[in-house]
Amino acid sequence: MSRRGVAARCVLLAAAAALLPACAGEAGPPGTVTVFAAASLTGSFAKIGAAFEAANPRLAVRFNFGGSSALAQQIVSGAPADVFAAASPDTMQTVVDAGDAMAPQVFARNRLVIAVPPTNPGKVSQLADFADPDLTIALCAEQVPCGAAAAKVFSAAKITPVPDTFEQDVKAALSKVQLGEVDAALVYRTDVLASGGKVESIAFPEADQAVNDYPVAALSSAPNAAAAESFVAYVLSPEGQRVLADAGFDRP
């Protein structure tokens, strides 16, 4: 306990006080920390991982990015992971229910935006356009978090969308927009930012109805429990939060 606490504090200190090499180098837990994280965290967690490694020279971070549900499935089936960061509390709950994680903490929030190809060929401007049968529309399948959020938004706005396809994850929906195959899709704001200007985004007020919480937890079967705790602490630290904010996430 005390070692873990020291380690976490060390990391926090290192982060806040722009690195104390002696502290980080000697007290940080050694080895590898394996982080399973939702696909939408790919860019920001890679940055956080690099900064975390710089602050903890004896630690290497390994990531496994994927759909939250698939990752949860892998963890429950015994995959050797230290940390799980999910794109939805429901998915995290399945891991908690299986006894594999305790006390998840929300570290970021994400909201939906309308993504359209650069020239906006469908002249989409608002959420109500998703009910236009002449437009080609992609939504996430309701089984995945972005689809569940979209369904919540539409029911709150009392709009019945007429999609042409239900994509298996948010990146697939976004790539259909990038390729110009659909006129519009509902994706997360962070995904549009990550695409680097290849799609345009339109914010809409109804998005407030379905803000997505991202929980993170150290896993109870973590092979490297101390390192898991310090990584979670780092994600919640001002340093980690800054990276997430830059990527377009809201603070919890």
Next chain:
Amino acid sequence: MRTQASTAPDQHDRPASGRSARGRGTGLPPLLVAPAVLAFAFLLLPLLALVVRAPWRSLPELLLSQEVGQALRLSLVCASSATLLCLLLGVPLAWVLARADFPGRKLVRALVTVPLVLPPVVGGVALLLLLGRRGLLGQYLDAWFGVTLPFSTPAVVIAEAFVAMPFLVIAVEGALRGADRRYEDAAATLGASRSLIFRRVTLPLIAPGISAGAVLCFARALGEFGATITFAGSFPGVTRTMPIEVYLALETDPPAAIALSLVLLGVSVVVLVSLRDRWLTGSAT
């Protein structure tokens, strides 16, 4: 590959200077038995795990649900259409590869097998780049005929055919190379036209190879996921085939996904067994 080797006639199978034990020995070499059993177990046990863990009690209810029926029907229709398309285009291609002599034939043959190694999702993106609304050809289809392929049932057939055709081409080409050309020569000397020879001599000669190839092709098309979901998307009743239904079920309800996989498994076993006789004939000739 197996069919290719096994449909080859015996005469050039064994060199005259073969090992002496070869012709007389009947039993299996003991050294091969253990790895063979291991291979069989390796292929079978994961399926067994599926069967053991299947939610048998809720199975009937799941199977009678509308989505599953819809997805299964769509899968069967699309896989059959894709197989038909592959037969219509793939058999002539196999014939050209096996019989025609033209520069760059080896390169063409290698290119034909590319979809085998291409990750199917990449295949789907490639199809979008060619046939999508903004694709190389697709933009003209859209502008001239108002046809957009993505997100339609024909797109599913195209994606499945793209991924499955190499299986058919390779099987049929192997059969053609193995077929005894003297029959064709004899027919020619008797005055039969080229197309008559192809229809009445060549085709019957390689029929086992074609049916083996078609079965492989159908099985591959039935299980196709990556290219389909990328190129055709996923909409219930239009483009959502069984593998996509399974994938989505896995997100929320893994037991249901297992049940759906069992259906797919059951269908493929029925198809394979029903074609088994022809398959075996193929290996024996």
